[in-house]
Amino acid sequence: MAVALSPLVLAAQKAVADALEVSPDLFVVGSPPNPAMGDLAVGCFPAAKALKAAPPALAAKVVERFEPTELLMSAKAAGPFVNFTVNSEALFKHLATIALDEEELIAKTPGDGKSICIDFSSPNISKQLAYHHIRSTVIGHALVNLYRALGYRVIGINHLGDWGTTHGMLLAAYHKWPPTEDLTIESLNALYVKFRDAMKTDESLEQEGRDWFAKLENGDEEARKLWQHFKDVSWAEFESAYEMLGIKFDEVRGESAYVEDMPGVIKMLDDKGLSSVSEGALVVMLEEDKMPPLLLRKNDGATLYGTRDLAAAMYREESYHPERSLYVVDRGQSLHFKQLFRTLEKAGFEWSSKCIHVPFGLVRVGGKKTTTRGGNVVLLKEVFSEARDRAAAKISENNPEWAPEQVESTAAIVGIGAVVFANLMSQRDKDVDFDWDDILSTSGDSGVYVQYGHARCCSILEKGGMSDIGTEADFSLLTQPQEKALALSLSQLGDVVAKAADHNDPHLLSRYLLEVVSDFSTWYTQGNQDKALRVICEDEPTRRARLTLVAITRAVLKEGLGILGVGAPDAM
């Protein structure tokens, strides 16, 4: 369980733990079924066994011993639960301080400088980025940001697929059909596809591909130079997508970086008696784990994806001693990672338990799975450009007075943000259905809805005409239940981030942001019915207090969206 960060949660845990004389982190803090019962609920079950008492008796004991704190006003027992009532004024003050004064909404204590390696995106070179690549890219990026927000030292790694027999085939294809124009990612991909097709009828081609790969592995100058060129062309293409998404890697270290380590890895496994020869190939048998063997070296001498992954894992451990080493790779590779981690474990590396495969489901566009080859390729850049066009149309409709450049720059943030958010909105391991109307909806479960909430906060603050919103408001004037409900939800940001990192699942944060916007709208739209409840009301001190709550909401939305890798325009 992630450590709690919210002072409310900590106070509630402490109240129960002190009264029962047990450890505070035994207790989970939730909300009572309805706000009339209180603001926070703590079940006494976890202590019942140790103390040999029934939970309702323990709840009664907590209430009896309860002494009000700055944040907790009162406690009531409800069966096995203790329900606490939060002191709103103290809560508003605390939120204003962290959001507007200290500008540190999330405490950096959990990470405490510990390292986390995150292998994400990691596409294969010489192929376009298809839409499904976005899953690893955006989930990985969000995880990088989640851990960083919590104070971890994160090493975001792009383990480029730049080695293997495919690259031999490509070299062979290049020599067979020398291109007359400058290479592009499209022409590279087309060359490869053409070669694969020709292989179906001409058996000699397979050998040609292998020969070229052998040349590459043996450091043949021509092969190396051309391969480097393929890599440069590919990287330029990938980089433009990363730039649009605001992604920078701390380490771009492809499979080729581990080629020299191969003999050492193979020797190490041999010395430990873990490798054996099977049908001419060198393998690690994993029979007792009911898994097929992990292939180390093919009968033609070429090393494999798995061998390079073994070397990469060892490199990461040696270089960073990570607390966790994550691999954000589609679930189709689950077996590969099980074999990899088990092999490391068998080799006696205790740190193998820190290696975690973070799998994710597929993307379906129009009900169909997207693939790089085969007819149904949906290219990432096409999706981005359509997203921008669609967003631009909506934005210029909403803001007819805007200059074209403003429409365009905002549309880039909204369009791309919508695609990113759509990928982070459902549970990571679920498949995602991609539908344009859903992802750009301003009212439903979409990134646009959250961005719109943020932009609305910006416009209210501007209209409110108080430039010096800070911690100096009279929060006793925020007496509406909706204001307290909003503050309670705003106070959860840090804990939601900690939980999302703990589960390696950014969707928890996406869902939370949708809730915050919905709580905000509930509060804000009251003013449509009752003038006295408007944020921008006549009474100045009340207006100041309400605007402060808007400013806190804006800060939380911006921070949360930023962690997901989604921009937050001030107007849209």
Ligand code: ARG
């Ligand atoms: N290049 C691989 C692919 O496109 C993903 C690599 C993931 N990372 C790793 N260390 N195996 O399928």
